[in-house]
Amino acid sequence: MTNEEVWRALETVKDPEIDSVSIVDLGMVEQVEIRDDMVSIHLLPTFLGCPALDIIRSRVEEAVKQAGAQAVTVEFLRHPPWTSDRISEVGRERLKQFGIAPPPRQMEPGAWQVECPYCGAERTVMENLFGPTACRSIFYCRQCKNPFEAMKPVLPLAME
């Protein structure tokens, strides 16, 4: 198998809770190793308690096998930590299409400005820091009056 074929297969594996966005878009794929038709894939978990991780693992195995691999191993790595700046440009657009505001690329402490994914307005307020999944918060747009979700910024921590 070629590297390209594996990545194309990984593109078809969507986040089970956001079906417009692939694990590649989310920056969850850290490494792909191919030896003959044995493929080993290293993934980064987004949130540690995320119940979707096991589903993602089995879907990756399935997709890469279908693309022609004899054997596939999937490992979740502890390091480096996944951060939300790993989400690609395409991923950010696809999150918006799903009604989820993408996380800011960088942030001043305490100031999380979110644009409404529907109308683009900045007049939004946070309703709940926690949302339907570990990685999302709930917002409300004062412009178009839609409730929406935003992906939480998870940014690298400086060592104190």
Next chain:
Amino acid sequence: MSEKSMYFHPDGQEALVELLFQLADDDFLLAYRGSEWLGLAPHIEEDIAFSSINQDTMGHAAMYYQLLEEFGLGTADELAHARPATERRNAVLLELPNGPGHYLREPRYDWAFTVVRQYFYTQAKHIRLESLRKSAYKPLAEVAAKVQVELHYHLLHWHTWFVQLTNAPGEARTRMIKAIQDVAADFAGVLTLGARGAEMERWGLIEGEDVLTEKTIAALAPAFAEVGLEWPMPFGMKHGNGRNGEHTPDLDDALATLSEVYRSVPQAIW
């Protein structure tokens, strides 16, 4: 997560294992107590937030149990579900019930106690993680970095509740002050590293408990200024030292409930 076990000097392994059990059991028990609030939290937004926090916290415990699994001490599921109370290393504060009643029958849980316990514990956990990120055991340092990123949101959440309820007039403030006293009476049990604490420090696994205690007090102090209460206060271990295996009958009850499904078919895959 399935990374290979990393080497650590055999003479320091007992201290390392002891520390991992403390970290795992603390998060596991508090996440369980938190989950008993499901459907009972003060409003729907809190129900969502608190379940999210409990889910994260259970995920943190699972990471520590997996580190223990790599030392050949049993599977993470066994370590979480099958160990009796006498082997548990969690602080007693974290096993105490949410209040009178039972989550299925007339739960008369105390939200003030819950908020104070969660806020104090989350702040202590944050300080502990800051230290663990520099741990001599690299797999632990890596897990700590990951956990700390998630903890940031928990800390914001409990700080908000703590300040708003304590600054509210009437019953809320009275109950919060009572809850602060109750939590403080057992909070030394969270801060202690137990009989092997000095060894943990010597092996570079974590800083000493005196340093961590001082930092935790300093981190809680601004919130006490915000609510106009005197600080610091004396901490105790009223219900015993869980790091030494001393626990209350409430832990037996909790373990019986949380392991009921596991014990019915231990071979089942989850």
